[in-house]
Amino acid sequence: MANKYFDSHAHLASFGSPEDILGMLDRSFEKGVRGILNICSDTEELEKTARLGISGSASKIKIYNSFGLHPYSVTQAADFPVERLDGIFADKSFICVGEVGLDYYRKITSAEKQVEIFLFFLEYALSRNLVLCVHCRDAYEDLIRILGEKRNNKCGIIIHCFSGDKDIAVKLERLGCKISFCGNITYPGSGKIREAALSLDASNILAETDTPYLPPQNKRGKKNYPGNVAYICDYIADIRSEDREIFSDKIYKNTEEALGLG
Numbered sequence: 735m736a737n738k739y740f741d742s743h744a745h746l747a748s749f750g751s752p753e754d755i756l757g758m759l760d761r762s763f764e765k766g767v768r769g770i771l772n773i774c775s776d777t778e779e780l781e782k783t784a785r786l787g788i789s790g791s792a793s794k795i796k797i798y799n800s801f802g803l804h805p806y807s808v809t810q811a812a813d814f815p816v817e818r819l820d821g822i823f824a825d826k827s828f829i830c831v832g833e834v835g836l837d838y839y840r841k842i843t844s845a846e847k848q849v850e851i852f853l854f855f856l857e858y859a860l861s862r863n864l865v866l867c868v869h870c871r872d873a874y875e876d877l878i879r880i881l882g883e884k885r886n887n888k889c890g891i892i893i894h895c896f897s898g899d900k901d902i903a904v905k906l907e908r909l910g911c912k913i914s915f916c917g918n919i920t921y922p923g924s925g926k927i928r929e930a931a932l933s934l935d936a937s938n939i940l941a942e943t944d945t946p947y948l949p950p951q952n953k954r955g956k957k958n959y960p961g962n963v964a965y966i967c968d969y970i971a972d973i974r975s976e977d978r979e980i981f982s983d984k985i986y987k988n989t990e991e992a993l994g995l996g
């Protein structure tokens with residue numbers, strides 16, 4: 735039996751034209767991809783996803799949607815009051831809030847505004863019993879503090895594109911978060927991220943591509959696509975000395991559980 739994979743984070747709408755996207759989904763299916771969480775992180779991706787009708791049976795892959803404002807897009811927050819969010823999440827293909835979070839790496843928006851909007855989406859996810867997909871870069875201290883204070887173990891949390899070290903990973907694991915690794919774990923300079931992947935219980939690990947960004951080492955310089963989750967997931971199995979097929983099955987089930995899928 736061939737391995738099957740779940741890409742827990744892909745911006746399908748940002749990949750290219752509708753034809754490009756359909757071809758890319760076919761190629762992903764051939765690589766064993768059977769599930770994708772499609773991320774809409776601003777107005778543009780949300781509208782393009784709606785136009786494309788990306789979800790459900792567009793391909794042989796199960797595609798689910800997520801919406802929330804990326805920390806660099808928090809300036810759009812006034813366009814998304816709770817009533818509008820309720821309208822978006824009335825579409826049952828939308829099962830997750832995100833990506834939302836904190837990014838102090840580039841000073842594109844202020845930390846204060848990012849924290850304010852992150853708290854808004856966190857409260858929304860808690861009140862509607864939705865999973866939260868978190869983006870965090872150079873802000874893990876604030877993230878861990880906020881999650882420790884606010885979360886109350888009541889909503890599922892996925893930390894996407896984990897870029898911290900093993901101490902941070904274990905702290906987040908203790909807070910009940912699932913940790914999702916993307917292509918940067920395969921880069922030569924990513925020893926700390928690899929150590930983090932070794933320190934976690936396998937039940938708390940997810941894999942993702944962050945399509946069309948951050949291709950893994952063997953595809954650097956090319957546009958990323960969900961099929962590369964096979965390479966990333968197998969890479970993590972190898973560094974953990976786990977059987978690739980058993981590990982990819984486990985990661986698939988972890989992702990379904992994290993997203994509340996049956």
Ligand SMILES: [Zn+2]
Pocket residue numbers: 743745773775833944
């Ligand atoms: Zn993303």
